[in-house]
Amino acid sequence: MAEPNRYRPGRQHTSRTYPVIPPIYQTTTFELDDQAYEDIQGTGGLHETWYSRFNNPTVDAAAAEVAHLHGASQSLVTASGMAAIATTLVTLLRSGDTLVAARQVYGDTNDLLERDLPRLGVDVVRVDAFDVDAWRDVIATHDPDVVYGETLSNPQLRVMDIPAVVEAAHGAGAKVVIDNTFATPMCTRPLELGADVVVESATKFLAGHSDVVAGVVTTDDRALHEEVQRRIITFGGAQDAHAAFLVWRGLRTFGVRLAEVCRTAASLADLMASEQEVSHVVYPGRSDHPDAGGAVERVMPGPHGAMLTLVLEGGDERALQVVRRLEVAVEATSLGGVETLASLPFNSSHFNMTPQQRIDAGILPGMLRLSVGLEGEEALAEDLRRALQRTDA
Ligand SMILES: Cc1ncc(COP(=O)(O)O)c(C=O)c1O
Numbered sequence: 001m002a003e004p005n006r007y008r009p010g011r012q013h014t015s016r017t018y019p020v021i022p023p024i025y026q027t028t029t030f031e032l033d034d035q036a037y038e039d040i041q042g043t044g045g046l047h048e049t050w051y052s053r054f055n056n057p058t059v060d061a062a063a064a065e066v067a068h069l070h071g072a073s074q075s076l077v078t079a080s081g082m083a084a085i086a087t088t089l090v091t092l093l094r095s096g097d098t099l100v101a102a103r104q105v106y107g108d109t110n111d112l113l114e115r116d117l118p119r120l121g122v123d124v125v126r127v128d129a130f131d132v133d134a135w136r137d138v139i140a141t142h143d144p145d146v147v148y149g150e151t152l153s154n155p156q157l158r159v160m161d162i163p164a165v166v167e168a169a170h171g172a173g174a175k176v177v178i179d180n181t182f183a184t185p186m187c188t189r190p191l192e193l194g195a196d197v198v199v200e201s202a203t204k205f206l207a208g209h210s211d212v213v214a215g216v217v218t219t220d221d222r223a224l225h226e227e228v229q230r231r232i233i234t235f236g237g238a239q240d241a242h243a244a245f246l247v248w249r250g251l252r253t254f255g256v257r258l259a260e261v262c263r264t265a266a267s268l269a270d271l272m273a274s275e276q277e278v279s280h281v282v283y284p285g286r287s288d289h290p291d292a293g294g295a296v297e298r299v300m301p302g303p304h305g306a307m308l309t310l311v312l313e314g315g316d317e318r319a320l321q322v323v324r325r326l327e328v329a330v331e332a333t334s335l336g337g338v339e340t341l342a343s344l345p346f347n348s349s350h351f352n353m354t355p356q357q358r359i360d361a362g363i364l365p366g367m368l369r370l371s372v373g374l375e376g377e378e379a380l381a382e383d384l385r386r387a388l389q390r391t392d393a
Helices: 034-043 057-069 081-092 107-119 132-142 162-171 222-235 241-251 254-273 295-299 315-324 355-360 377-388
Strands: 075-078 098-102 123-127 146-150 175-179 197-201 215-218 278-282 307-312 341-343 367-371
Touching: 057 075, 057 215, 057 241, 075 081, 075 222, 081 107, 081 146, 081 175, 081 197, 081 215, 081 222, 098 107, 098 132, 107 123, 123 132, 132 162, 146 162, 162 175, 162 295, 254 278, 254 307, 254 377, 307 315, 315 367, 315 377
Parallel strands: 098 123, 098 146, 146 175, 175 197
Antiparallel strands: 075 215, 197 215, 278 307, 307 367, 341 367
């Protein structure tokens, strides 16, 4: 006889409590019924909730929130941004295919493009992300199957002209995949600009609290969505329910967080432009941005994001001194949290390039990247001004 106080799963569960917040379904498996067996036998179990590497209601709740932000019908939440990127590209590409990809991409994506995809027989051709003529030329010459780029580059914060690249790529019959991590759906919705797939590290602004590693794949192409889902299942990139719950919870405040951090970043950009120790401010909302009036208008018309790059007088050594003197912003890698993070490309994201290679890539000595958080414009401006003061004068 069943003991009355013991939890009984599934069909025996007759509770009339309806939670406002999605429960964390911390369960690997779900009680089976005839409908589940039918789906397992029909689609391989893609649609029913029966095993958490295939489907989990908490993970699905987070995915639905991201889909909503992109105006899409569905998304897939993965164990990391890299799981989202790698699974998408390996789903779309096969041996003998050609991928045309931006030269300026996130470091681990670069490893995937340079080290792993060629081993699988994919021909990878690189192109300057911000030269639309070069995209057109390379696409016309190489007739790619897939085209890949990032909305905003790190740390130069250049904006990729997504509609122009989409036009060239679709003309050649290629699918377009865009990493929208830095811009977020608050500033750019690549599907609305014609891209076929958006991949994002939800670790950053989407989850927004620096407490979870996660990724997202969003496409309105139902067949492609299922193909990616099949690879998440076989490659094992599924997200865990607990982590997915943190993504879901972060997404509940995405709109207000992003509105605030974008506003603060725009103000800080203007305030820092008048500081003597700052030789240059890079922010997509400023009229002196290299893509102002062009790609910025088409791709990121406003708000202009929460990433801000300062070029400091005195080079990298001086930038390191300044970062070490910050008391509000935290010296750390990553981005998109509620706290402001400061990092230096020369000793973190781009440490493996020579100084000259960095300059050639537009990563200037003295560059300091800020991911602006919720501390408020006044506190952050004061922190930066104090850190910028010369102690040797
Ligand atoms: C632009 C971009 N794409 C992808 C990733 C990878 O995301 P994750 O660390 O969640 O795997 C990162 C991480 O920093 C990133 O900055």
